[in-house]
Amino acid sequence: MIFLLRELLKLELSNAVERVVGQTYSFEVDIAPQGFGDFATNAALVGARYARKSPMQLAEQLREELKNSELFESIQIAKPGFINFVMKRSTLLRVLHRIIELDNYPVNKIGTGKIQFEYGSANPTGPFTVGHGRQLVIGDVLSNVFRELGYEVTREMYINDAGRQIKLLGRSLWVRYNQILGVKDIDIPEDGYHGQYLIDIAEKLADEQKDRYKEKWDDQVSQFFERYAVESILKDMKEDLMELGCSFDVYFSEKSLVSDGTVDQVLKILEQKGCTYWKDDALWFKVSEFVEEDDKVLIKKDGSLTYFLTDIAYHYNKYKRGFSKVYDIWGSDHHGHIPRMMAAMKALGIEDGFLNVILHQFVTLKRGEEIVRMSTRAGEFVTLQELREEVGVDATRYFFAMIDPNTHMIFDLDLAKERSSDNPVYYVQYAHARICSLFEQARHKSVLFEKGKDMELLSDKSELDLIKRIDAFEDALKDVARTLSPCKLTQYLEQLAYDFHSFYTKCLIVDQDNPRLSNARLNLSYATMVILRKGLALLGVSAPEKM
RNA sequence: GCGCCCGUAGCUCAAUAGGAUAGAGCAUCGGACUUCUAAUCCGAGGGUUGUGGGUUCGAUUCCCGCCGGGCGCACCA
16 A cells, blocks of 8 residues: 555546556656645646647646645646645654654665675775775665665675786785894885885784795795785685674675686687687687677786686676676776676676666875875775774764765865764764654653654654655665665755754644643654654664754 | 876765766755654755756767866886
């Protein structure tokens, strides 16, 4: 049974449109701007071309058709052809009753099927940077929202524990270890890892192993240092994830794709389809056959595998696991990787739409007037941990969620630190804390809170605005899913908090002399609280009862 | 040179699959606490949406050119 206001309206309108125009088309229903009633639709504007009438004429006909509906108090038509609806108060209250009755906002489970979000994937060659933080938060929030909408979501992190970078990491650690043992004339390779964290790890290692590997280097030693470095760094990374409130269902090892034969399988398929060839002692994939890009190497002439090859294998593995769609979240510097991955998907016979890539732009850090340049290899960056410790988990998560992934983001550290109380997260949290204190007050003053009663007494504009906003929660979630941008949710919550704060300022909620009106307003506050909690939980941000 | 993304208030960002008067926060100015948390509310100022065209009832949004910025263009990942 439909109880959301906009859903109800859309249904009635669709029926009317079908009767009047004789066909269906998509249109919008929104909360109307100030002075244009409760809700507004562009149905007549969009439909004008199908109906072969002017928008105003069509609007008039639709109004006539809807005249007898029980939902509306009145229907007006405005300038180019908007139809504006004033709802009956009893209609507005339906949502509220439903939420109170369920003690929850029942989101329509429109999602079907198994999907996957892959994010936070990083070389285990150093701690997470703030850039990773952005990606982690985007992925985590999107996963939460898709799950809320009914999808079966797997959160996954790909661990690039193979390849040249890992060898470099092992070598870099070995150099640090030797430096600690006093070996001179030994330096980290030019393109190796120079960060302080490797010195820390080397110190621990030197402590454990003494001079066992001093000035000794062969394949076995190399492997030992690689493993030691990766394990140490992974441990720190997982701790970081826990602190940030990000959990994954699967940590997928790149190495495992070789050992379990997936890579060979993929190579065989590509060869069979004639998508590969040998040139200069290397194996190439015919990217150019599928998209306008140059061919790429799969197996290097030294026999080692490229990242491209293992990534194809990884996505083949995802496909075999039965996901209907997978979403990869990558930094924008990887955008060049998209066309060739799409080409590979085609070559493997995987249907369009399976692989979806969400790119996020870089995070620039600003300290004072200075832009902080960041590079993992040079060891010049601010870690996610430092950021989290400076501004707190709630602010970190909220800040990353509130900006569209596609927007280049400037993170002002001083601002985040010094003016932390100006962060919008506190604005939303404060609304929740205020509601909690209202119930405290009600108990204190012995004002009775009875769920689901007296709500017909709600009539102030601020009260009705708040109801409409509560109603729109599901649309906010759908917007997040459609645009793949968590900022739609933070924006909605700020709107909701704003509507609540206005209502709070204008209406005395706990009033001993007016117990029934108080109860009505407590019910409205309660419904608001339900949404705030739910929304903040989806963001992974706490909902404090006191501030 | 080619490709991807971006350009909106002084700053950080929004603006739903083209919609009505382009919105918030910070900053600036002026109001509101003897009554539920002033981390709040009410109001004011601040914009030729980088720029020039095009598409149409209507463009911040779509298309083309130009200017400016970020990022790619590896047998790195």
